[in-house]
Amino acid sequence: MMGQIIFFCLFVLAVAIFARNASRIYKNIKLGKAINRNDRPVERLKLMFLIAFGQKKMFKKPLPALLHLGVYVGFCIINIEMLEIVIDGLFGTHRVFSSLGSVYNGLIYAFEWLAFAVLFSCIIFLIRRNALHIYRFSGRELKNWPKTDANLILIAEILLMTAFLFMNAADFKLQQLGHPTYHTAGAFPVSQFLVPLLPESASALMITERFCWWFHIIGVLAFLNYLPISKHLHIILAFPNTYFSKLEPKGKFNNMPAVTEEVKAMLDPSLPPPTGEVSRFGVKDVQDLTWKNLLDAYTCTECGRCTAACPANITGKLLSPRKIMMDTRDRLAEVGQNMAKNGDFKDDSKSLIDTYITREEIWACTTCNACVEACPVNIDPLEIIIGLRQYAVMEESQAPASINAMFGNLENNGAPWKYAQADRANWRNE
Amino acid sequence: MENQLHIPTVAEMIAKGERPDLLFWVGCAGSFDERAQRITKSICKILHHVGIKYAILGTEENCTGDPAKRAGNEFLFQMQAMMNIEVLNGYEITKIVTACPHCFNTLKNEYPNLGGNFEVVHHTQLIQSLIAEGKLKPADGNEFKGKGITYHDPCYLGRANEVYEAPRQVLEVLDADLVELKRCRSNGLCCGAGGAQMFKEPEPGKKDVNVERVEDVIESKATIVAAACPFCMTMLRDGVKAKEKEHEIQVLDIAEITAKANKL
Numbered sequence: 017m018m019g020q021i022i023f024f025c026l027f028v029l030a031v032a033i034f035a036r037n038a039s040r041i042y043k044n045i046k047l048g049k050a051i052n053r054n055d056r057p058v059e060r061l062k063l064m065f066l067i068a069f070g071q072k073k074m075f076k077k078p079l080p081a082l083l084h085l086g087v088y089v090g091f092c093i094i095n096i097e098m099l100e101i102v103i104d105g106l107f108g109t110h111r112v113f114s115s116l117g118s119v120y121n122g123l124i125y126a127f128e129w130l131a132f133a134v135l136f137s138c139i140i141f142l143i144r145r146n147a148l149h150i151y152r153f154s155g156r157e158l159k160n161w162p163k164t165d166a167n168l169i170l171i172a173e174i175l176l177m178t179a180f181l182f183m184n185a186a187d188f189k190l191q192q193l194g195h196p197t198y199h200t201a202g203a204f205p206v207s208q209f210l211v212p213l214l215p216e217s218a219s220a221l222m223i224t225e226r227f228c229w230w231f232h233i234i235g236v237l238a239f240l241n242y243l244p245i246s247k248h249l250h251i252i253l254a255f256p257n258t259y260f261s262k263l264e265p266k267g268k269f270n271n272m273p274a275v276t277e278e279v280k281a282m283l284d285p286s287l288p289p290p291t292g293e294v295s296r297f298g299v300k301d302v303q304d305l306t307w308k309n310l311l312d313a314y315t316c317t318e319c320g321r322c323t324a325a326c327p328a329n330i331t332g333k334l335l336s337p338r339k340i341m342m343d344t345r346d347r348l349a350e351v352g353q354n355m356a357k358n359g360d361f362k363d364d365s366k367s368l369i370d371t372y373i374t375r376e377e378i379w380a381c382t383t384c385n386a387c388v389e390a391c392p393v394n395i396d397p398l399e400i401i402i403g404l405r406q407y408a409v410m411e412e413s414q415a416p417a418s419i420n421a422m423f424g425n426l427e428n429n430g431a432p433w434k435y436a437q438a439d440r441a442n443w444r445n446e
Numbered sequence: 447m448e449n450q451l452h453i454p455t456v457a458e459m460i461a462k463g464e465r466p467d468l469l470f471w472v473g474c475a476g477s478f479d480e481r482a483q484r485i486t487k488s489i490c491k492i493l494h495h496v497g498i499k500y501a502i503l504g505t506e507e508n509c510t511g512d513p514a515k516r517a518g519n520e521f522l523f524q525m526q527a528m529m530n531i532e533v534l535n536g537y538e539i540t541k542i543v544t545a546c547p548h549c550f551n552t553l554k555n556e557y558p559n560l561g562g563n564f565e566v567v568h569h570t571q572l573i574q575s576l577i578a579e580g581k582l583k584p585a586d587g588n589e590f591k592g593k594g595i596t597y598h599d600p601c602y603l604g605r606a607n608e609v610y611e612a613p614r615q616v617l618e619v620l621d622a623d624l625v626e627l628k629r630c631r632s633n634g635l636c637c638g639a640g641g642a643q644m645f646k647e648p649e650p651g652k653k654d655v656n657v658e659r660v661e662d663v664i665e666s667k668a669t670i671v672a673a674a675c676p677f678c679m680t681m682l683r684d685g686v687k688a689k690e691k692e693h694e695i696q697v698l699d700i701a702e703i704t705a706k707a708n709k710l
Binding site: 076264265266267268269271272275276278279280282283297298325327328330331332333334335376379380381382383384385386388389390402404405406407408409410415416418419421422423426427430431432433435437438439440441443444446 | 453455472474476477478483486487502504505507508509511513514515516517518519520521522524525526528529551555556559560601602605606607608632633634635636638639640641642643644645646647648649650651652653654655657658659
């Protein structure tokens with residue numbers, strides 16, 4: 017009974033804290049500007065199924081894709097087991113689903129292998145991340161906390177799966193001993209090999225089984241609450257993020273409607289001047305981004321495929337698309353905290369540009385879309401970079417001198433170089 | 447030969463009471479850059495050869511605004527776009543071929559919302575369809591037969607608009623030894639010129655993007671790298687020069703290759 021009460025309290029507490037954190041993140045995402053991504057729902061669903069459920073873009077790199085698939089499928093399916101653990105915990109039952117008989121045995125059989133797959137993949141991931149020199153796992157933005165964060169997640173998954181397998185092994189051994197609570201149920205293709213490692217006495221086995229059970233469930237609840245402060249939210253947000261993807265060609269950049277109005281009025285003085293107040297052209301801070309940009313930032317799991325594909329980054333420039341996403345998320349979290357503390361946003365003399373992302377970074381971009389293409393969950397760092405450039409150019413007139421010269425040529429002679437408009441067709445005679 | 451080719455402007459055509467079936471959007475590089483002018487002329491030769499009634503805008507053409515837009519100057523972009531749309535709509539242009547993937551992308555994707563609705567194709571797409579229709583056919587014993595040729599995907603044709611097959615199909619009819627670069631199609635590496643980089647010095651780094659790209663070309667062992675963008679052309683040629691490979695590796699546009707193969 018005591019166990020049930022403790023379990024109930026822990027469970028409710030964990031869910032409540034998670035709900036609070038989730039609503040905080042939702043609120044932060046809503047700080048972004050409006051953009052319509054609700055059209056063509058069938059196409060969007062298809063995209064979500066292919067890219068998030070089907071992990072289509074992951075398979076550009078088959079080895080990590082297979083390992084990740086193991087963790088992903090394992091994670092999703094072992095959650096059925098979580099349901100049983102929660103029911104057992106709340107009602108004091110033991111393996112409540114075992115009445116399903118052979119179906120249950122089949123499920124446990126599958127869970128065991130999946131747990132092994134998760135364990136195996138996570139160990140390989142740890143090695144890849146820390147011992148092998150893989151380009152996308154280096155990089156200046158992946159030092160300190162982000163590096164620890166990634167390792168913590170992998171270690172947590174390894175510990176959870178180990179506890180799960182030892183729990184089963186102890187249960188299996190108790191079943192073999194004929195313990196009354198531990199009726200014969202399940203199939204243990206993996207954990208049977210752990211049985212020799214366990215103590216012989218029934219009481220020690222029960223302690224082991226209970227310890228692993230509690231460790232597993234508390235671990236899962238803790239992990240749930242670790243998600244919102246980690247890079248790991250992609251396990252949830254990958255789905256909405258792919259659903260709300262840009263459906264137009266990657267080369268198509270949005271035309272700013274506020275600019276259209278002004279340009280129309282400039283070209284045709286008979287038109288009334290634009291009425292809509294535009295607070296700012298381009299992106300200075302996270303509030304100037306769209307909610308999709310902000311959702312992108314929370315979805316990013318810092319895998320670095322974007323950065324490893326970025327022509328600027330791989331030739332040693334400061335720009336890293338992954339850092340653009342991480343900076344956006346970190347600044348957004350900071351703005352969210354600021355608003356929670358002060359009721360409304362109180363100027364902190366910081367901004368996404370300069371405080372987080374430098375001019376050198378944004379001007380190194382070739383707008384080649386390699387980062388957008390590389391992202392397995394359709395994050396678009398390029399849109400943020402262009403937004404920052406728009407702010408630098410249209411609000412501050414602060415572009416590199418040669419870019420300003422190009423603008424001047426465009427305005428004066430309709431070409432980015434200093435050639436006379438009248439000479440445009442001279443090539444015909446040369 | 448080149449001087450015999452008469453390339454009319456839309457204005458000239460209309461003055462004669464005619465109209466073009468196709469507008470050839472030459473682009474700034476194609477108009478002013480000496481190397482790109484040769485691509486322009488190759489396209490004209492092809493259009494002339496197949497007998498398409500085409501014209502250029504000549505001095506009425508203005509930059510599409512692409513470099514301004516990618517550099518964040520939305521005002522300048524939209525000014526350029528609206529001026530061009532006014533000219534194009536004034537001439538009731540319906541179909542456009544471009545020699546530059548940047549012009550192609552901008553005209554095709556970013557003009558409709560500002561009132562410019564045209565059917566826009568890139569020259570590699572047009573050439574591919576002409577080959578498919580049997581209007582273009584490499585001459586017997588064309589000079590590319592058996593040569594090692596690779597293709598560099600321009601970002602604004604490939605990833606930006608998912609045109610991967612047309613340029614490859616144009617090369618396939620040459621009976622050449624075609625080889626892909628290790629980073630190709632949707633994984634293609636940029637030449638380094640996009641996003642207005644063409645008009646500025648690169649930020650400090652370990653090396654230039656075009657050099658990184660030319661290393662892919664060298665690795666492929668191809669002796670000809672086919673381009674489909676005047677900016678890529680410049681960057682690849684500079685990269686080949688930086689690697690001192692100009693005697694071994696030739697950079698040619700798909701249009702130039704087609705014109706030569708057809709002995710135009």
